[in-house]
Amino acid sequence: MAGPGAGRPVRSFAHLHQHTEYSMLDGAARIKDAVALAVEDGQPAMAITDHGNMYGVLDFYKECRAQGITPIIGTEAYMAGSSRFDRPVRRGRLDDTGGEGDRGEKLYYHLTLLAETTKGYRNLMQLSSSAYLEGYYYKPRVDWELLETYHEGLVATTGCLGGVVLQALLAEQPDE
Known part of the structure; x- marks a missing residue:
């Protein structure tokens, strides 16, 4: 028996960076609507990568299965500038990287993480829980130590303008 997505042309494209209504001040897409649009577009799969949380994962998974496409579970993590335990004094205005600390350091970066297994x-x-329990400072933050411990089965992408790689390039520090 064919599912709801059957009979539509399948593309080789799938959204891997998608915020929903669970990304405060950044996402407005309703899960059901976003999945329906992906199905209509012929996408074989779709990811959810809300900022710093996994609140919409269960609804997303169920909706993707009901609509006949493969759900890819993810999050756009906030990576602490150094340790998740650091609490630098923030100065200036907030931006995609949390603004700057009193020593000019970034408070956090973005890193998109997708579950492959x-x-x-x-x-x-585990990363999401630890970010809230151990790393919360303006945002739920993880750090490289946590990522090293809980990296198995994950795919990481550079994310967006607030990503570690792009911020290093913008600061003309490509080796960072």
Whole structure:
């Protein structure tokens, strides 16, 4: 028996960076609507990568399955500028990287993480929980130590303007 997405042309494109209504002040897409548009567009899969949380994951998973496309579970993590335990004094205005600390350092960066396996999904949950329990400072933050511990089964992308790679390039520090 064919699912709701059957009979539509399948493209080789899938959104891997998608914010929903669970990304405060950044996402407005309703999960059901976003999945329906991906199906209409012929996408075989779609990711959810809300900022710093996984609140919409269950609804997203169920909707993708109901609509006949593959759900890709992810999050756009906030990476602490150094350690998740640091609490630098913030100065200036807030931007995509949390603004700057009193020593000119970035408070956090963005890193898009996608679960490739069941182990990766479990690691995403652990990272998200640890970000809130140990790293919360303006935002739920992880750091390289946590990522090293819980990296198995994950795919990381450079994300957006607030990503570590792009920020290093913008600061003309490509080796960072």
